[in-house]
Amino acid sequence: MKHESMVHALEEILRLLKPGGTLIDIHPVVQAWLCEVTQGSKAVFAEPSPTYDYEEDLIQADVALAQVVQRRLFDRDIEGEFDFLTYASSAAELREFLKKASAYEDSLQDDEVTARAEELAARVEQIRQACGEGAEVAAHERGRITLLRPVI
Amino acid sequence: MTIRIDPEENEIRALVNMAEFNGKHVLEIGCGKGRLTWRYARLAAHVTAIDPFVDGIAKAREDLPEDLQSRVEFHPIAFEDFAASKEAATYDLAILSWSLC
Numbered sequence: 001m002k003h004e005s006m007v008h009a010l011e012e013i014l015r016l017l018k019p020g021g022t023l024i025d026i027h028p029v030v031q032a033w034l035c036e037v038t039q040g041s042k043a044v045f046a047e048p049s050p051t052y053d054y055e056e057d058l059i060q061a062d063v064a065l066a067q068v069v070q071r072r073l074f075d076r077d078i079e080g081e082f083d084f085l086t087y088a089s090s091a092a093e094l095r096e097f098l099k100k101a102s103a104y105e106d107s108l109q110d111d112e113v114t115a116r117a118e119e120l121a122a123r124v125e126q127i128r129q130a131c132g133e134g135a136e137v138a139a140h141e142r143g144r145i146t147l148l149r150p151v152i
Numbered sequence: 153m154t155i156r157i158d159p160e161e162n163e164i165r166a167l168v169n170m171a172e173f174n175g176k177h178v179l180e181i182g183c184g185k186g187r188l189t190w191r192y193a194r195l196a197a198h199v200t201a202i203d204p205f206v207d208g209i210a211k212a213r214e215d216l217p218e219d220l221q222s223r224v225e226f227h228p229i230a231f232e233d234f235a236a237s238k239e240a241a242t243y244d245l246a247i248l249s250w251s252l253c
Contacts (some may be wrong), residue, residue, distance in 0.1 A: 003162045006252055006253075008232075009231055009232070009235075009252070010252075012231070012232070012235040013179075013181075013235075013246045013248075014176055015164070015235070015240045016235060016240065016241070016242050016243050016246065017240075017241065017243055017244070017245075017246060018177075018241045018242070018243065018244055019241065020244075020247060021241075021243060021246070022171060022172075022213065022244070022245050022246075023245075023246045023247075023248070024167065024170060024171050024245065024246070024247045024248065025248040025252055026163070026167070026247070026248060026249055027166075027250055027252050027253050028253075053248070054253065057253040058253050060253065061252045063252035064252065065252075074166065078170055078192050080166055080169075080170065080187075082162040082163060082165070082166045083160070083162050084158055084161065084162060084163055085158060085159075085162075086155065086156070086157050087154075087155070087156040087159065088154065088155050088156075089154045093154070094155075097155050106212055112196070143162075143163060143166070143250075145163075145167065145170060146170065147170050
């Protein structure tokens with residue numbers, strides 16, 4: 001989605017909000033998510049995913065939010081970030097889950113990206129198995145949360 | 153399958169720390185299967201959760217706990233169509249749930 005469509009969506013949200021209402025936006029920060037091997041609460045391996053292909057969409061979302069603030073439709077009130085992890089018991093399980101989760105998205109990965117993703121998954125699985133019992137594989141995203149208030 | 157999504161509850165903690173839900177009518181845009189919806193719905197007066205993907209909404213409806221049935225409604229609809237059918241000034245809180253981009 002281009003930022004013009006996102007701005008239009010934000011204008012519609014503004015219309016739907018009651019006076020004194022609030023908008024919360026949650027979306028990932030502009031950086032590749034990490035493929036990790038974790039043991040307990042500690043990451044023993046982390047590498048950016050080669051399948052990260054939505055950077056432009058995230059930039060467009062940030063531009064759209066900046067535009068509605070600049071146009072004085074919303075005030076950006078509070079902003080924060082948080083870690084968002086999805087754990088699986090193996091690299092194959094994580095890949096299968098992420099594949100299903102992104103089944104509705106229209107991006108197609110080329111052969112080179114697929115090959116790199118497969119190579120990373122194989123390495124991650126080796127490391128997980130070497131770590132022994134309790135080791136998991138995780139997709140680690142960084143989320144940004146923003147509270148916006150309509151400007152009266 | 154042992155997928156665990158945000159077991160640390162970092163997302164809901166960030167959301168609840170930022171937003172006031174008590175007595176509010178909430179619109180969640182991009183609810184998917186209701187993963188985040190379940191975590192705050194009991195705090196709100198009413199939740200309308202939408203997502204264009206029919207399968208996700210079907211799963212969310214299937215998993216809707218009985219005690220939330222009068223409080224949460226799920227609709228398989230794109231936001232632009234939903235907004236076109238709604239009057240102005242309907243909601244206290246809107247949540248864009250990983251859906252703006």
